[in-house]
Amino acid sequence: MTTPWPADACYLQQDDLIVDLRYRRLIGPDQSVEVPQRVFDLFLLFLSEPHKLHSRSGLFERLWSGTIVEDTNLSQNVWLLRKALGESRKNWIRTVAKSGYVFEPPGPLRWFQQLPPAAGVAAAAGEAASVVAERADAPQILLESADVQAVPAVIAREPTAPDRIVLHESVQSDSTPSASARSLKRRYRWGAGAAGLALLCVVAALLLGRPWQGAAGRAERSMAVVAMRDPSAATPWAATLLEQWLSWKLDSLPEVNLLTESDLAAGGGPASVDVVFLSSERMPDEAGRIAVYARVLQDGKERRFEVEGDRSEVPALVDSLSRQVMARLVPEHKQPWPVLQLSAQAAERYARMAEARRQRDWMAVAKNGAEVVEMAPRFGLARLQLAEAQAELYNSAAANEQMQAAVRLLAPVPADVAAQLQAQRLAIDPFSERNALEAYSALVERYPRKTAYQLEHIGLLLSAGRPKDAQVRLAAMPNVREPVSVRIAKDQLRADAYRMMGELDRSRAVATAAEKITRDLGPGWTLERADTLLTLAIADTYQHPERGASPWYSKAAELYDQAGNSTRALHSRFLAQMTALPQPGSDAGMDELLARARAGGYRRLELIALMASATRASGRGDVVTHRARLQQAYAVAEAAGDVHSMRQISVILLSGLIQSGRFAEADASIARLRDADLQTGAVYLYGQHVARLASLRGRYREALSALDDAEKLQSDAAGPADTGMRASLSCIRADVLLSLGRLPEARQSLARCAKANYRFAGATATLGESRLEWLSGDRTRAVALLDEAQKAPVMGAIGKWTHLIGIAEIATRLGDGDRAERIYAQLRPQLQPTGYAVLIAAARVGQAESAATRGDWAQSRVHAAEAHQLIPGDAWSLRSRLDLLEAWDARERGDLAGAAVAAAKLHQQARRFGDVATELQVHRLLPAGAIQNDCDAAQREALVARTGMRGAGAGWLDP
Incomplete structure (x- = not known):
């Protein structure tokens, strides 16, 4: 230079x-x-x-x-x-x-x-400070400090632990050459021999001037443990073992908030942080001997710890060193703690597991963890971390087994730590969801400043399908001087909560902001940035599946690969493959990814694959495969104890029950789900299904109530109701309001539905507007909108079938029988194999109406008879149309008395349900007064004037 x-x-x-x-x-x-x-x-x-x-x-x-x-x-x-x-x-x-x-x-x-x-x-x-530092540089037993008594060289270890461990004595004389040489050698270890550690140890001098708060009486403490990862070091595993063992102890304490190395580099955060720097090295002139170092910056003072011994003695050295550091940092918790029980060989293998865990590569953690546990069956921390990985991979039975062993082996511990371990054990067990939430709720209430408890509790709420409660907890968390990692974690949880509630625009906004933060922070935050991009990709997919795979999936996978997280990289690529528009050979690629997931023990992807297969089958109209895959997915979720996914699948299956005309089974499923405290986006889907079933039965006010309950999911601070999945609720609400004759409110609901940037709400809204204009008497506008609705794209076979049946129904009422007939002829062979009795019956009812408009009453009766056999007796919305045809048929045959009887019954039921659209069509059938308990002429006119439904009469049936 x-x-x-x-x-x-x-x-x-x-x-x-x-x-x-x-x-x-x-x-x-x-x-x-x-x-x-x-x-x-x-x-x-x-x-x-x-x-x-x-x-x-x-x-x-x-x-x-x-x-x-x-x-x-x-x-x-x-x-x-x-x-x-x-x-x-x-x-x-x-x-x-x-x-x-x-x-x-x-x-x-x-x-x-x-x-x-x-x-x-x-x-x-x-210079004076340097002289003092040099004189104090000779390592003591484990602690350099003139004002602290030397700690006895006593090391708790297994009976098989080595009997000979050398610890540096508390006082050394510089008068002898050997002492001088040893002092020089140890100074070398802290300097050139541990160069990476020295790089960060400058924080000691830099932080001396900070407004440190004294340890005495401190309600909470922020700490960080940093192990130097020098690729050229021969013994990094020793420092890694100490880092993991010490970090677990500190992080288990309720008054300690453990910061990451990246938090330190990002700056900000708490004003007072105790930092522990760790390193290890092979002695340069003593083959087979290893030294382990710890440097503690606490309350503006620096303390050094150092041990050395043979390679086989390292685990015992680490255990001893961790106890001495704990005695310095948290003397009130210096004991009891379990003994570190593993061999040096197992410790080397554990370093790989720890590195994979740092990268959150759960498949690698599970693979290496299984090997470590086999080599060191009494190493409780490895079992705890293995259980964590297995739970992330959905191997709940294996995770429970490891977790129970970990709780037993990680003893004795302080009482507060024992409570946390029990909460972790419950959180690992999917069948203990409620108990886990109660355990963490108690921890949060007792230790409200422990960030890890707060975040774990919020994560559990999301896993339990309670995103609204999670949002409340997030809002209650303090955000003053929080580390960057906590802020990002909160944003990620908040984005997930919005996504689960169906508020996809808000989820995207939060994830986008978090992505910018992680991008600006730089390479140390690659994993967090990948997480935010994956959240963005999922939001895109939910909102616009017609666009295929979001490009964010591939970008997230690249970043996960860069960070060494093969688990999430595989997950991202799998989601990209799953959401891509179907192409030849795409399923083969998905099978390859699934095989990799199974080889890595990633059962979560098996569930996702089955759900993807069900979605694809539904999209192509293969109802049998769709139903079979959902049932298989339910079985996988049940085996994994994934109650949340079981509820989600049950909501999806509910649609099939309704479409199949199995109303009694649908009622039973609705009752079970009603008690499930649904808070995710599934509650929107659940609300839609409940409203549709109620509307089919003519229970319109019950349908509106179900839609109201679904919309209550959104928080009070949320934006307008024209975003996310609420668009579908607005479209269904409009249909119900039209039946009730509340046209102005229906028009508002359709406007909200049409504005939503969500899936194919536009096509549904346009069809609803066409129906509204027909009911209000503007036939020209209704025809134009119907043409537009027929051209609009609709995704999925079931959605297309429902949409086309609605188009044909309105076309018949607008006098376009030919269009209706073409649609019904197209749908009949597609619907027949599905077993969806309600959809098939709706097509038959439409064909009966179309035949009647042509004056072909004989064919109309054939279609009506077929429809009667398919639909349940209380399917009012279909049976009322058949009853109207029956009354009109009687009138056409000159049977006025029979027509009057049929019309009177229909009129009475329509008024009971509040079905104004049907009532006005009955009025058109016979003159006022011809029907028992009929409205008089003035009442009929008043009803039209009040509702504005001038086109609702049954004039479309006139020859």
């Missing part, structure tokens, strides 16, 4: 900051800070080339040339450099999104051979 300062310069000055080139120090007016080599090199590069865009790739090439490092290293170095510069100077480094960094100092750079006088005081203070 070519620099603007001469080779003999010893000091640089930028504004009020002095850069000591010899000792890598930054000297400000108040303090002197030593900076690690890599951070210092980065600063020198910025100083030598200010006001220039430094790309990330360029910085990697110049600072880490020929070295394999994680992409997050650069972000961490920039963060550390900003911390070293201080609050008033950190804005000298400007981040350019997606590009890199620009160094923008406030003035020119100067250089000197001697320390400028203005910096003398701060430099002297810094």
